[in-house]
Amino acid sequence: MTAPAxxxxxxxAPAxxxxxxxxxxxxxxxxxxPFFVVFLVAVVAPLAYAIYLSFFQERMIGGTVFAGVxxxxxxxxxxxxxAGLLRVALFLVVxxxxxxxxxxxxxxxxxxxxxxxPSMFRITIFMPYAVPAVVSALMWGYMYxxxxxxxxxxxxxxGVAVPDLLSRSWMLSSIGNMVTWEFVGYNMIILxxxxxxxxxxxxxxxxxxxxxxxxxxxxxxxxxxxxxxxxATIFSIIGSFQLFNEPNILQKLAPAVIGTSYTPxxxxxxxxxxxxxxxxxxxxxxxxxxVTIIVAYAVQIITARREKTL
Amino acid sequence: MKTLPSRRGVIPAGIAAxxxxxxxxxxxxxxxxxxxxxxxxxxxxxxxxxDALSKPAELTFWTxxxxxxxxxxxxxxxxxxxxxxxxxxxxxxxxxxKLQTAIKAGSGAPDVAQIEYFALPQFALAKQVVNLADxxxxxxxxxxxxxAWGQVAINGGVYGVPQDTGPMAMFYRKDIFxxxxxxxPATWAEFVDAAKKIKAADSGSFITSIDxxxxxxxxxxxxxxxxxxxxxxxxxxxxxKLDSDPGVKQWVGTMSTLLGEKLVDPQPxxxxxxxxxxxxxxxAVWLTGAWAPNGIINSIPKTKGxxxxxxxxxxxxxxxxxxxxxxxxVAVIPQSKNIPAAVAFAQWLNSDPEAVKSLNTEAGLFPATxxxxxxxxxxxxxxxxxxxxKINQVLGDASAAVRPGWQYLPFQVYANSIFKDTVGxxxxxxxxxxxxxxxxxxxxxxxGTEQGFTLTSGG
Numbered sequence: 119m120t121a122p123a124x125x126x127x128x129x130x131a132p133a134x135x136x137x138x139x140x141x142x143x144x145x146x147x148x149x150x151x152p153f154f155v156v157f158l159v160a161v162v163a164p165l166a167y168a169i170y171l172s173f174f175q176e177r178m179i180g181g182t183v184f185a186g187v188x189x190x191x192x193x194x195x196x197x198x199x200x201a202g203l204l205r206v207a208l209f210l211v212v213x214x215x216x217x218x219x220x221x222x223x224x225x226x227x228x229x230x231x232x233x234x235x236p237s238m239f240r241i242t243i244f245m246p247y248a249v250p251a252v253v254s255a256l257m258w259g260y261m262y263x264x265x266x267x268x269x270x271x272x273x274x275x276x277g278v279a280v281p282d283l284l285s286r287s288w289m290l291s292s293i294g295n296m297v298t299w300e301f302v303g304y305n306m307i308i309l310x311x312x313x314x315x316x317x318x319x320x321x322x323x324x325x326x327x328x329x330x331x332x333x334x335x336x337x338x339x340x341x342x343x344x345x346x347x348x349x350a351t352i353f354s355i356i357g358s359f360q361l362f363n364e365p366n367i368l369q370k371l372a373p374a375v376i377g378t379s380y381t382p383x384x385x386x387x388x389x390x391x392x393x394x395x396x397x398x399x400x401x402x403x404x405x406x407x408x409v410t411i412i413v414a415y416a417v418q419i420i421t422a423r424r425e426k427t428l
Numbered sequence: 429m430k431t432l433p434s435r436r437g438v439i440p441a442g443i444a445a446x447x448x449x450x451x452x453x454x455x456x457x458x459x460x461x462x463x464x465x466x467x468x469x470x471x472x473x474x475x476x477x478x479d480a481l482s483k484p485a486e487l488t489f490w491t492x493x494x495x496x497x498x499x500x501x502x503x504x505x506x507x508x509x510x511x512x513x514x515x516x517x518x519x520x521x522x523x524x525x526k527l528q529t530a531i532k533a534g535s536g537a538p539d540v541a542q543i544e545y546f547a548l549p550q551f552a553l554a555k556q557v558v559n560l561a562d563x564x565x566x567x568x569x570x571x572x573x574x575x576a577w578g579q580v581a582i583n584g585g586v587y588g589v590p591q592d593t594g595p596m597a598m599f600y601r602k603d604i605f606x607x608x609x610x611x612x613p614a615t616w617a618e619f620v621d622a623a624k625k626i627k628a629a630d631s632g633s634f635i636t637s638i639d640x641x642x643x644x645x646x647x648x649x650x651x652x653x654x655x656x657x658x659x660x661x662x663x664x665x666x667x668x669k670l671d672s673d674p675g676v677k678q679w680v681g682t683m684s685t686l687l688g689e690k691l692v693d694p695q696p697x698x699x700x701x702x703x704x705x706x707x708x709x710x711x712a713v714w715l716t717g718a719w720a721p722n723g724i725i726n727s728i729p730k731t732k733g734x735x736x737x738x739x740x741x742x743x744x745x746x747x748x749x750x751x752x753x754x755x756x757x758v759a760v761i762p763q764s765k766n767i768p769a770a771v772a773f774a775q776w777l778n779s780d781p782e783a784v785k786s787l788n789t790e791a792g793l794f795p796a797t798x799x800x801x802x803x804x805x806x807x808x809x810x811x812x813x814x815x816x817x818k819i820n821q822v823l824g825d826a827s828a829a830v831r832p833g834w835q836y837l838p839f840q841v842y843a844n845s846i847f848k849d850t851v852g853x854x855x856x857x858x859x860x861x862x863x864x865x866x867x868x869x870x871x872x873x874x875x876g877t878e879q880g881f882t883l884t885s886g887g
Contacts (some may be wrong), residue, residue, distance in 0.1 A: 178554060178839065179664045179880030266704040286857075369848075373641025373696050374856030377849040391525040392845035393875065 171400035178394070189401035198379035199402055203409065205290065206381050210358040213294040218350055220298065221305035222343070226335055228306075229313040240310070244303030251300065255367035258296045259284075262371075284372040293364045301357070305350045312346035313339060348421050352414050359410040362387070382406045473768070474564030477775070480768035486511045487766065487773055490527065491542040492519045493591075493756075495791035499783055503776055510769060520544060524841060531556045531763065539764035540774050543588055544756045545579035546644060546836045546844065552587040553663060553838040557759040559585040563771045571779050575830035576796035580757045583663065588757025589778040592793035594717020595826035596652055596753050599724065602736040602815065604633075604712045612738040616682045619741040623691035626712055634693040636713040637705070638683070640855040641696055643847030644754065646679075649715070651751035651834045652740055653678040658837045666837060666876050667884040670869040671862070678743055680861045687858055694856045703727045715740065717753035718823040722792035725813050732812075737819045739826055750829035755796070794823065801827060839879065843872045 175185040193199055224243055228236045246254065261268040262283040273280030283292045316338065324334050362383040369376040369384075378392070379385035382402060390399035489500065489512055500512050515538065517526045524547055530537035543551055551557045560566075565586045569577055576590035600612055605622075608629050613619040623635035639645055650657060655675020659667045670676055686692040693711070695702055705711050707728040714720060724735060742748050758778055760770040777783050784800050787793045800806050801824050810816040837843050850871060854864035873885040 177880035263701045266701050373848040374852040393842040
């Protein structure tokens with residue numbers, strides 16, 4: 119260790135200073151301890167336990183055996199898991215940009231000061247986020263019904279043939295629509311908060327330079343939003359990989375379209391709770407976590423690099 | 429494991445219970461399960477069960493049957509020392525998930541739980557439910573319909589008390605059949621003909637629907653076709669013959685025609701859309717368990733007077749066969765601190781004449797006991813909703829016609845969960861049912877092998 123002497127602890131410190139420094143340090147740990155205990159119990163322990171589980175295999179006949187990395191090699195070659203990952207990746211690539219663009223538009227509109235009832239507008243768009251995902255999935259599931267559901271009846275009223283929104287080819291878009299409806303408001307709030315933090319002098323200066331509203335949005339607001347957009351993107355990436363509630367509820371309406379491995383999270387859930395394959399389920403969860411981290415991190419690095427070149 | 433019950437049974441057996449449990453007369457009846465393995469109860473354990481009814485106890489009962497509180501209340505009125513907490517923790521697989529988690533965790537499980545017949549072998553094999561034969565329950569055998577008892581007698585033990593059954597029957601819209609001048613089909617060939625006529629009369633109508641996610645429904649139809657694709661021998665040998673079983677082939681033949689000509693609608697059941705279809709006459713027939721009337725009466729009350737019941741269509745009219753669809757047993761969980769009381773409760777709830785009557789009239793369950801199935805007051809009661817038809821005669825006969833010999837896998841809950849990934853796909857898209865059944869078989873076999881079973885698959 120080449121740490122400077124001052125950091126080496128009370129041993130090298132002048133005797134007169136040792137006691138208060140020590141007391142301070144103890145006090146520091148005392149403040150830190152409650153958090154640390156909760157962190158250990160609520161975050162580290164479940165993770166560690168999942169990782170521990172993933173190295174074993176429990177059988178109905180023969181009990182539990184150490185499996186080494188067998189679960190991991192299986193997960194990597196598992197076609198069902200792979201298909202689920204690809205599906206959420208496709209979902210991510212399409213749904214996240216659409217959702218963030220709408221959220222961005224809403225945030226800019228509210229911030230523009232040209233709306234008559236901005237807070238009403240804000241609350242209305244945010245409201246779906248307050249509806250529990252299960253309730254919203256049930257509601258949308260009902261609306262999507264092609265015969266007796268809202269969409270079907272509107273189609274009938276207009277005399278148009280409506281596609282079956284719960285069929286194989288439409289399902290992912292239907293789920294995307296639900297998720298977008300749910301989360302536009304949430305992302306809008308993140309972006310709007312970032313816009314509020316832009317100092318007013320910047321706008322004044324721009325106006326004096328003769329910039330119009332669009333120019334201000336493009337040259338001031340958008341660059342100011344970049345960090346918030348990155349945060350929203352990372353959250354959305356994580357959310358997409360974790361996709362579970364919506365397809366799990368819709369499964370009852372379209373069991374042949376949404377199988378047990380439709381998304382990686384559903385796969386892990388079904389492995390654990392229908393198949394009692396707790397260990398393999400834990401492995402799938404760990405691998406999914408790693409994939410999510412890699413993708414989120416990659417997005418962050420790419421954005422950071424691009425910022426440097428700008 | 430055999431020592432566990434007798435250890436608990438050491439509770440003084442001297443005090444002869446004056447209470448009226450019918451098995452008292454039979455003492456420690458000899459193991460009356462379907463197979464021979466003797467597991468006669470220790471007399472002390474049997475006595476402890478009777479004894480338990482007069483002692484203070486608190487039991488927790490997990491069930492999702494609506495209205496069963498009324499039957500439970502009758503029990504607590506009769507045996508005021510025992511308090512029973514009825515808890516609904518979700519239906520079927522939802523409840524099994526919680527139950528298995530609690531059993532694994534070692535605490536939090538109920539004393540008594542409702543478990544459907546298809547899931548019972550899984551719990552029995554893992555010793556997650558008490559072998560009631562150790563407590564004299566084998567003596568109850570004669571009280572129950574064979575089709576019900578056959579589903580709780582597993583591997584020489586008795587792992588639950590039958591609660592209700594679901595012998596299959598054909599519920600049909602008499603108004604539609606009368607209008608089109610069709611007789612209710614007695615054979616599957618007639619069924620296909622009737623389906624064509626219904627389709628011809630209205631291209632948006634179907635004779636019935638088939639749920640691509642409901643493995644249990646297809647299991648029952650295969651059972652009814654004479655199939656027996658799943659077999660378990662001993663505790664670890666399993667055979668799966670979905671690709672070669674003659675009954676499966678029989679079913680595939682008929683269902684392929686029906687699906688191929690779009691005579692049957694592949695629609696998930698029990699959804700809003702589906703009930704609306706049932707109410708509007710989009711579907712003319714519902715092939716299902718005898719528990720159906722309650723659902724019809726409550727969900728589509730406007731169709732009152734339009735329904736009637738007939739026996740299932742047959743493949744060979746000369747050799748009628750029937751199957752069970754659904755139905756539950758009540759099992760005792762080893763974690764219980766008072767197993768004798770739990771056993772006594774489970775037995776009373778499902779075999780006492782007062783209780784079974786209440787289960788039928790107050791909870792809407794189709795009976796599993798002979799005493800009620802044979803009761804003229806039950807059989808001959810005209811049902812107003814069904815235009816005055818004495819439907820229990822049809823349903824009671826359907827129960828008697830159930831073909832013995834069907835077995836579920838010791839991991840049927842999982843097997844059923846992946847049905848929608850395999851056979852359900854073919855049902856939904858009109859694909860090749862045989863190939864899909866083979867895929868289902870392969871995935872079942874892979875799972876079984878991985879779980880340590882010795883698997884035989886295919887013919």
